Amino acid sequence: MPEGVLEVDRISKRYGEVVALRDMSFDVRAGELFGFVGSNGAGKTTAMRIALGVLAADSGEVRWNGRTVDLDTRRRIGYMPEERGLYPRMKVLDQLVYLAELHGMGTNEAHTSAENWIARLGLRDRRADEVQRLSLGNQQRVQLAAALVHEPDVLVLDEPFSGLDPVAVDVMSQVLREKASSGVPVVFSSHQLDLVERLCDRVGIVSAGAMVASGTVDELRSGGTPRLVVESPTTDWAATLGGVRVIEKNGTRCVLELADGVDDQAVLHAALAAGPVHEFSRQRPSLTELFRNVVTTESRSA
Amino acid sequence: MTSARAVSLVAKREFVAKVRTRSFLIGTAVIIAVLAGYVVLQSVLFDDQQRSVVGLSGQATQLADPLKEKAGAFGIELETRDVTTAGDAEQQVRDGSLDALVTGAPPALKMIVKDSGDQMLTTALNDVLRQQVLIAQLAESGTTPQEVAQSLAGVSVDVTALEPVDPQRGQRLAIGLIVAALLYYSLLVYGTMVAQGVVEEKSSRVVEILLATLRPWQLLLGKVIGLGAVGLLQLVVISTVGLGLSSAFDVVDVSTLGGAALLTGVLWYLLGFFLYATVFAAAASLVSRQEELQSVLTPISMTIIVAFVAGINLMIGSPSGTTVTVLSLLPPFAPILMPGRMALGVAPAWQVLLAVVLALLAIAAITWLGGKVYANAVLRTGARVKLREALRL
Ligand SMILES: Nc1ncnc2c1ncn2[C@@H]1O[C@H](COP(=O)(O)OP(=O)(O)OP(=O)(O)O)[C@@H](O)[C@H]1O
Ligand SMILES: [Mg+2]
Numbered sequence: 001m002p003e004g005v006l007e008v009d010r011i012s013k014r015y016g017e018v019v020a021l022r023d024m025s026f027d028v029r030a031g032e033l034f035g036f037v038g039s040n041g042a043g044k045t046t047a048m049r050i051a052l053g054v055l056a057a058d059s060g061e062v063r064w065n066g067r068t069v070d071l072d073t074r075r076r077i078g079y080m081p082e083e084r085g086l087y088p089r090m091k092v093l094d095q096l097v098y099l100a101e102l103h104g105m106g107t108n109e110a111h112t113s114a115e116n117w118i119a120r121l122g123l124r125d126r127r128a129d130e131v132q133r134l135s136l137g138n139q140q141r142v143q144l145a146a147a148l149v150h151e152p153d154v155l156v157l158d159e160p161f162s163g164l165d166p167v168a169v170d171v172m173s174q175v176l177r178e179k180a181s182s183g184v185p186v187v188f189s190s191h192q193l194d195l196v197e198r199l200c201d202r203v204g205i206v207s208a209g210a211m212v213a214s215g216t217v218d219e220l221r222s223g224g225t226p227r228l229v230v231e232s233p234t235t236d237w238a239a240t241l242g243g244v245r246v247i248e249k250n251g252t253r254c255v256l257e258l259a260d261g262v263d264d265q266a267v268l269h270a271a272l273a274a275g276p277v278h279e280f281s282r283q284r285p286s287l288t289e290l291f292r293n294v295v296t297t298e299s300r301s302a
Numbered sequence: 303m304t305s306a307r308a309v310s311l312v313a314k315r316e317f318v319a320k321v322r323t324r325s326f327l328i329g330t331a332v333i334i335a336v337l338a339g340y341v342v343l344q345s346v347l348f349d350d351q352q353r354s355v356v357g358l359s360g361q362a363t364q365l366a367d368p369l370k371e372k373a374g375a376f377g378i379e380l381e382t383r384d385v386t387t388a389g390d391a392e393q394q395v396r397d398g399s400l401d402a403l404v405t406g407a408p409p410a411l412k413m414i415v416k417d418s419g420d421q422m423l424t425t426a427l428n429d430v431l432r433q434q435v436l437i438a439q440l441a442e443s444g445t446t447p448q449e450v451a452q453s454l455a456g457v458s459v460d461v462t463a464l465e466p467v468d469p470q471r472g473q474r475l476a477i478g479l480i481v482a483a484l485l486y487y488s489l490l491v492y493g494t495m496v497a498q499g500v501v502e503e504k505s506s507r508v509v510e511i512l513l514a515t516l517r518p519w520q521l522l523l524g525k526v527i528g529l530g531a532v533g534l535l536q537l538v539v540i541s542t543v544g545l546g547l548s549s550a551f552d553v554v555d556v557s558t559l560g561g562a563a564l565l566t567g568v569l570w571y572l573l574g575f576f577l578y579a580t581v582f583a584a585a586a587s588l589v590s591r592q593e594e595l596q597s598v599l600t601p602i603s604m605t606i607i608v609a610f611v612a613g614i615n616l617m618i619g620s621p622s623g624t625t626v627t628v629l630s631l632l633p634p635f636a637p638i639l640m641p642g643r644m645a646l647g648v649a650p651a652w653q654v655l656l657a658v659v660l661a662l663l664a665i666a667a668i669t670w671l672g673g674k675v676y677a678n679a680v681l682r683t684g685a686r687v688k689l690r691e692a693l694r695l
Binding site: 049052053054055071074075077079081083084085086087088089090098099101102103104146 | 303308311315507508509510513514515516681
């Protein structure tokens, strides 16, 4: 039986004619930060809402530790919905205590935990204010506290970074990392790909309701056709090599794409034979480029 | 976590959040002020009744002076009129311009009143009459004191009520109307409050977090219980203060009428609230913004308003008429009409029981149906959800 694993197994969902999810599968393991990326309307929010049971899937299931998620296990999930939701006229502290209790904590424990997260997220002076009097960013911090206050076993956060200032982004990143290293699987969606790249252990790219690529950032970046960046006075030699294509040329710098099975050492030799080589490196696509690739190929084939 | 704990947590939040608001405190204070005003007005009207106009006819006119004197001793300000020649003296009693009409010759005096004779006035008249008889008999010598006493014991005025009624009718009617009005107010205000709460959760999207840890019915039931308890608290506070004031001002016989009315009021409030609150909540779950709320609530509010306005008018007219009787048995109207009729004392036990059973059945059906609509619609934001869709899912 898998321990501490959240598995999403071939879930599908349609809204009338619109197919929001098509057999989407992925899993998030204990201690892992999983980044969920995809263009607008790809189905990220739909998948998360299904995992939380606020939306019913047409087929497929979500499992926690090998068992189908039910209300009792769901109570152990911390959730931050895409459209933030708190009682506007309830005070910050009362709100967090209430949510902690609803998730099964005793009253004392709930108070301690609420105070703790309020302090942790820099909300101490606002603890007795009504939520509607807080700035949007601070409301977001309360929302994060609401997801964390019952010390959940799993975290599912829909775009937790949107609308945060850089300091809050750092606080949020740190909290998520810390949660993950304490053994909690953390999934979050985001459109800030540099942040996802920096923070996540694994990334899943969603397109048109299906998971089209997933793996560690390194795995994803090293996948696909290898590219080399070479800087040397002439680049005519490249054309003479079989299986090498010049895809970009900028003065004395060029980017080469190698066909399957072409040895990069052979390329280096050929370059040195033609003249001095000032730079020779493997080009790894950034997550943004990968994302663009994946999304455009998908939409072309769709 | 058990369902009971989940429901009680929700209920507690609703209760505390509402009881702390200014609108609750102000609303309660205003109602108490209105009620106090009514009680004071009633007691002033009662004082007014201490003035009486009595018509005397024929030989009875001789009694004018002793009667005035006697009545004065009882604290009644009495005005006498000689109506010997007036042919419509009885009619004057009927329309209220005379409080009583005294005819005949002592010792066979007759007093005619409209509905109920004033106790004081009757006593005063009796005393005067006995005095007259005593004087007359003593004047004829040769009678023993025993005979005098005997004759005295045998005389009293013969009161004929033209339209006899329950002496407490006025009080009963007042209580019945107040109970119906309070229930009308509570159902409308607290039902609307439940609806607003549902929409607030929907429009602020907090419902999405809540339903990740609660079942829809737990949230719905908690809300209904919490707000229902606020309404009950208000009802009890208002009634207790009202009864206290009434007994202080001597307006109502608190021990019998008031206590019973309070109990029936509470019973019917609970039945009515559970019936209507779920309907309010289900209707509210169809919309996502407070501005859209009015349109879905109107049909429900109208039912309550019609029950109240039509019911009150019928009840004052003929509380045992067929229309009122039938309406007061039907669940949508029973919570307002039945307690009113019970306070009036015109509802037989079997009717009350039947109305309660029907209300309970309706609550079961409505809770099931309303719960289903609520569960299907509460997470669907954006456009107004069609009732048919919410029921079909
Ligand atoms: N209530 C709804 N009714 C109809 N279609 C819906 C509904 N909710 C979502 N969809 C559709 O489902 C698809 C997936 O939407 P979803 O919100 O999951 O996307 P997302 O990946 O979260 O996008 P974003 O990055 O913009 O948040 C979209 O095509 C959307 O139009
Ligand atoms: Mg989304």
